[in-house]
Amino acid sequence: MxxxxxxxxxxxxxxxxxxxxxxxxxxxxxxxxxxxxxxxxxxxxxxxxxxPLGTDELxxxxxxxxxxxxxxxxxxxxxxxxxxxxxxxxxxxxxxxxxxxxxxxxxxxxxxxxxGVGGDLFPAAKGDALVATLQTSASHKHETSVGIIDLKGQVKVLADGPGVDATPSISPDGRTVIFVSGRTTVASFYVTDVDGAEPRQLTNVGLENWMLFGGPPKEFVPPPVSSHHMEWLSDDVLRYNAGGGAFWTLNVRTGAAAPDLGGDK
Incomplete structure (x- = not known):
């Protein structure tokens, strides 16, 4: 850290x-x-x-x-x-x-x-909505989607791929939504917008699960541990906790990501 x-x-x-x-x-x-x-x-x-609590116990x-x-x-x-x-x-x-x-x-x-809200709450900067992980089905806890909830209680699904779509965050300008999905077998960042545009993969493009055996390759970008420790440095750059005391920055336009080593200041 x-x-x-x-x-x-x-x-x-x-x-x-x-x-x-x-x-x-x-x-x-x-x-x-x-x-x-x-x-x-x-x-x-x-x-x-x-x-210790079980994996699904909170x-x-x-x-x-x-x-x-x-x-x-x-x-x-x-x-x-x-x-x-x-x-x-x-x-x-x-x-x-x-x-x-x-x-x-x-x-x-x-x-x-x-x-039917699963968690990963992240409020819009204007205080008029939240993005969150939604429970697709009460009987399938490992099938989740990402949605936006306004303060009138209207819920709009933004991303619902196979398996888990989760850990969303919304940019300060209230337009861009990033989230994590395992739809390619490797947990990766995807980007969409508040209108629900087709999600685009930002990180770990071309990687498959078997490529991580024995240690991830150098181009692997770790996912965040949760949405609770994400902060936007600008409308384009997100800073997040990747676990183990390590923070990363991600450009949500280009997909460029790197460890944030910080400084003693």
Whole structure:
């Protein structure tokens, strides 16, 4: 992890740990950070499970808000019933364990936006919509699509290839949507737009799963670990967490990608 990212995470931990212990008890832990800046949210578990969870099991979370700028922390919801949360303008989108996406408005009112939402929430910069992974079928958890959900609750599918289409993100200008798909057997970035244009493969073009045996080739671009640690540096360049403390940048026009080594500043 480059120095700037390490300091960012360390600062968040210093602020959140004592508040979580005070508000939720000494066994509670924050385990996820959602978003950046003033709208950053954190997911809190009641306690860390003694036994590792299965691949498809997710702990249900309470939600707190952490202002990266001021360091202020406030409780959004004390109930341990959410899988994800993201700030959408002044409001908060909350995804519960049943796949129901609700919007809690700044005035405290809450309304249902959509059902059958799988996760990977990423809000548009204007705060008027979110992109998300959608559950194609309750009986086929490994068949997912990518869609955009506006604040009126209208859902539009943008990409639905065979298998998993997931981990979407939307550019600051609100036009370009990137996501990850395994439709070529290698997890790769694809690009579409909010009108649902035919997706185009951006990374790992020509690679097949067997080519990764024994270690990926030098041209392999790793997928992101989640949509929660993606940030746009411009309308064309996305920065994302590839796991293991490594961040990459991706040009969504050209497909050019490279490790972001950062600097000590």
């Amino acid at each position: 480059n120095p700037a990212d390490l300091r960012r995470v360390t600062k968040a931990r210093e602020r959140l740990v004592p508040v979580v212990a005070k508000e939720f008890g000494p066994k509670a832990r924050f385990i996820h950070l959602f978003g950046q800046g003033r709208g950053m949210l954190a997911g809190v578990v009641a306690e860390i499970p003694e036994q 702990p249900l979370l309470a939600i707190v808000q952490y202002d990266e700028v001021t360091g202020a922390v406030r409780v959004v919801d004390r109930e341990f019933k959410y899988r994800e949360a993201r700030s959408v303008g002044r409001d908060v989108a909350l995804l519960d364990g049943e796949g129901n996406l609700r919007l809690r408005e700044a005035n405290g009112r809450e309304r249902l936006l959509a059902r």
